[in-house]
Amino acid sequence: MLIQVDPASSVPLGDQIAASVRGAIADGSVRAGERLPAARALAASLGVNVHTVLRGYQRLKEEGLIELRRGRGAMITGTASPGRARLGEAAERLITEARRLGLSDEEIVTLVREGLVTP
Amino acid sequence: MNSSLRADQPATSPPRAWVVVLPFVLATVVLGGVYAAVAGRLPEHLATHFGPNGQADGYTSPGGYLILSIAPLAVFGIVFAVLGRRSGAGPSARWQPVVGYAVAASSAYLTGATLLCNAGVPDASAVRLPYWHIAVALVFALLAGGVGRLLAGPGDRAARRAPGSEPRLDLPGGSRASWSHTVSSPLMAAVSILVCGAGLVLGFTDSWVVGAVLLAAAVVTGACASVRVTVDRRGLALAPTLLPYPFRRIPLHRIVDATSREIVIATEFGGWGYRVQPGRSGLVLRSGEGAVLRLTSGREFVVTVDDAATAVALLNTYLDRARSK
Numbered sequence: 275m276l277i278q279v280d281p282a283s284s285v286p287l288g289d290q291i292a293a294s295v296r297g298a299i300a301d302g303s304v305r306a307g308e309r310l311p312a313a314r315a316l317a318a319s320l321g322v323n324v325h326t327v328l329r330g331y332q333r334l335k336e337e338g339l340i341e342l343r344r345g346r347g348a349m350i351t352g353t354a355s356p357g358r359a360r361l362g363e364a365a366e367r368l369i370t371e372a373r374r375l376g377l378s379d380e381e382i383v384t385l386v387r388e389g390l391v392t393p
Numbered sequence: 394m395n396s397s398l399r400a401d402q403p404a405t406s407p408p409r410a411w412v413v414v415l416p417f418v419l420a421t422v423v424l425g426g427v428y429a430a431v432a433g434r435l436p437e438h439l440a441t442h443f444g445p446n447g448q449a450d451g452y453t454s455p456g457g458y459l460i461l462s463i464a465p466l467a468v469f470g471i472v473f474a475v476l477g478r479r480s481g482a483g484p485s486a487r488w489q490p491v492v493g494y495a496v497a498a499s500s501a502y503l504t505g506a507t508l509l510c511n512a513g514v515p516d517a518s519a520v521r522l523p524y525w526h527i528a529v530a531l532v533f534a535l536l537a538g539g540v541g542r543l544l545a546g547p548g549d550r551a552a553r554r555a556p557g558s559e560p561r562l563d564l565p566g567g568s569r570a571s572w573s574h575t576v577s578s579p580l581m582a583a584v585s586i587l588v589c590g591a592g593l594v595l596g597f598t599d600s601w602v603v604g605a606v607l608l609a610a611a612v613v614t615g616a617c618a619s620v621r622v623t624v625d626r627r628g629l630a631l632a633p634t635l636l637p638y639p640f641r642r643i644p645l646h647r648i649v650d651a652t653s654r655e656i657v658i659a660t661e662f663g664g665w666g667y668r669v670q671p672g673r674s675g676l677v678l679r680s681g682e683g684a685v686l687r688l689t690s691g692r693e694f695v696v697t698v699d700d701a702a703t704a705v706a707l708l709n710t711y712l713d714r715a716r717s718k
Binding site for chain 1: 565568569571574623625634637700
């Protein structure tokens, strides 16, 4: 799995790490049950702070793509599928586009909620 | 991610069969010639074994001695010819002729010297074979080994590869990347568990020294059973999956370039695990896709791992960056 970050980008580094992992799940190069590198090892490898990596891992956990267990590291969950990962990527695109148009976080959530109300 | 990254590599041919067999044939012919020349002047029983002071202490009939000397040469010749065929074009194939030539030359020298010492002697018990003959045999072995190396051909696969043709990764300037993948061997994990169990049992019942040695062996085997291979701005690193502290690191400045290819353990390494061979070393837990690093020392480092194509592309990209600085 290739994890890529660009310190010059406006996207936070933790989100860039999450995006790399999401992309690897989406294109099938990482499968359920595989272990991610330990946060400390990945931080040293990329030359970033270990908390940055943990922020990215936390995000993936909230999306249901990885499990975080103390002492056992991060593991791709059984429910993580390329489809789930692509959904996360779509949400990311929605947020980026909405922010580019100047929408507040409240307005973005409202937008999604309204989409859910209509049957 | 890993398509269109592959670069093909020209295969090298193993040394020709006659090169491998030649020293044994020559040694047999020379011994036959020496025997024919001195046969009329040999005693009834030859002195064929010599004690610490060079004094004879073992005797054989001339005909028997000739057969006992030539038969091993024929056996060695056949063994080396078969080995040469089986090991293909790997670096070990380049060293087999060296060993073959050295063995043939030194054994032919010692046998020939024994025959000549016995020639024209009425009583075999007076025959002496001084120690310096062993030194001369070693010199013969070295010289013949050198000839074998020359006849086997250069076999330098690195020299035949076009420079700069290795795959690269599209990595925008300033951005950083880290590639990693685990590779595991269930066989080695099973061996580790067995050795660990044996260590515990023997440690309690037999002696704690045996137990400790077995437990240490189990830890080493276990550490190698599942390994995370990491490629990043620092180079390549191997660390146990469960304990992220590398046991082997190859920094970028020691690497010339990297390629990926199919690796067949049986013919190239002859076994699983962390292998060290003349000209190369590496971690081979399974056959199949692997990364081959050419080092500045002239050696190769091999590691078999999935998606090695991406790994070597990233390594080459970082190597380019380091050189353009």
